[in-house]
Amino acid sequence: MLRTIKPKNARSKRVLDARQPKEIEDPRTAIFVKGTHAGEVLNNVMKELMALKRPDAIAFNKKNLIHPFDATTPSISSLEFWAGKNDASMFVVGQTTKKRPHGLTFVRMFDGRVLDMTEVGVESWKGMAEYKTPKSTPGHKPLMHFASELFDTHPRFVQLKSMLIDFFNGEEIESICLPGLEHVISVSCGPTPAALNNATAIAYASRPTSTPEDTSHFPKVHVRTYTIKLLASGTRIPRVELTPMGPSLDLVLRRHQAADPELLKQAMKRPKVKKTDMEKGLGKKKKNMEVDEMGDLRGRVHVGKQDLGKLQTRKMKGLKAAPGEEDAEDEDFEGPRKRRKEA
Numbered sequence: 001m002l003r004t005i006k007p008k009n010a011r012s013k014r015v016l017d018a019r020q021p022k023e024i025e026d027p028r029t030a031i032f033v034k035g036t037h038a039g040e041v042l043n044n045v046m047k048e049l050m051a052l053k054r055p056d057a058i059a060f061n062k063k064n065l066i067h068p069f070d071a072t073t074p075s076i077s078s079l080e081f082w083a084g085k086n087d088a089s090m091f092v093v094g095q096t097t098k099k100r101p102h103g104l105t106f107v108r109m110f111d112g113r114v115l116d117m118t119e120v121g122v123e124s125w126k127g128m129a130e131y132k133t134p135k136s137t138p139g140h141k142p143l144m145h146f147a148s149e150l151f152d153t154h155p156r157f158v159q160l161k162s163m164l165i166d167f168f169n170g171e172e173i174e175s176i177c178l179p180g181l182e183h184v185i186s187v188s189c190g191p192t193p194a195a196l197n198n199a200t201a202i203a204y205a206s207r208p209t210s211t212p213e214d215t216s217h218f219p220k221v222h223v224r225t226y227t228i229k230l231l232a233s234g235t236r237i238p239r240v241e242l243t244p245m246g247p248s249l250d251l252v253l254r255r256h257q258a259a260d261p262e263l264l265k266q267a268m269k270r271p272k273v274k275k276t277d278m279e280k281g282l283g284k285k286k287k288n289m290e291v292d293e294m295g296d297l298r299g300r301v302h303v304g305k306q307d308l309g310k311l312q313t314r315k316m317k318g319l320k321a322a323p324g325e326e327d328a329e330d331e332d333f334e335g336p337r338k339r340r341k342e343a
């Protein structure tokens with residue numbers, strides 16, 4: 001039997017209602033946790049990421065004995081406790097060791113439980129202070145650009161893409177205002193090795209899971225941040241210029257933990273379609289219509305072969321035949337046509 005909490009006053013009732021499942025989720029709150037050994041590099045990198053995540057970011061200043069991938073330590077229970085107490089759904093854990101230096105672990109939560117995790121290593125970085133350029137306003141939703149086919153084919157990079165989108169994604173919006181687009185986060189990969197050209201989920205799942213995964217042949221992931229400057233172009237569409245803003249990160253993939261199938265099924269469950277949406281036809285599966293990853297409705301239009309010979313064009317007096325000239329020859333006419341004698 002599930003334990004139900006009855007609110008004692010109106011304030012606690014509003015807090016409980018805010019934590020209930022919603023059709024449109026609120027921005028994910030991320031908690032930045034330092035391990036027992038973080039180091040100067042990770043401290044600065046976490047500050048830069050927190051500057052991009054504000055105001056939906058919480059920082060734990062004290063060091064914590066936490067190892068998300070170690071089953072012998074009570075790290076998972078600590079993450080679940082902090083998530084419930086702070087109403088957070090993501091964690092960024094910084095831990096550096098001799099074997100895995102400068103490691104960042106992104107942890108995603110669902111319903112107060114750990115859904116999946118992925119660990120990356122920071123190879124190099126440059127902060128915002130090194131770029132003497134204008135910065136974006138905190139709290140603005142960024143544009144995200146992923147430039148590699150691996151983000152759509154290889155499961156490890158697909159998981160990283162989904163994790164970064166959930167991390168940087170802000171409030172759900174219905175319309176876009178051009179002056180509100182202030183910065184772009186570009187995520188690209190290095191040259192794709194030949195072994196990963198035909199990477200598929202089936203081939204990845206068929207690998208032996210008893211041995212640790214070798215990620216040394218994975219290309220580096222480059223994260224770059226730019227500010228957007230809209231300039232006059234003489235048309236309604238402005239000319240866009242990108243200026244490096246920082247931070248710039250070079251990451252390598254390390255350990256990961258995939259989501260539990262049953263928990264992932266609950267997390268991907270969508271609410272029932274409303275009656276108003278059914279009237280608009282959004283709830284019915286229409287032919288040649290689909291919803292992409294960003295939630296936009298896209299349709300495909302099939303046009304039959306057109307006979308341009310029967311197209312009715314605009315009639316102009318300048319194209320009419322002059323007096324005394326004949327029209328086009330008939331199809332069954334064989335001999336030359338005699339000219340009309342002039343008077």
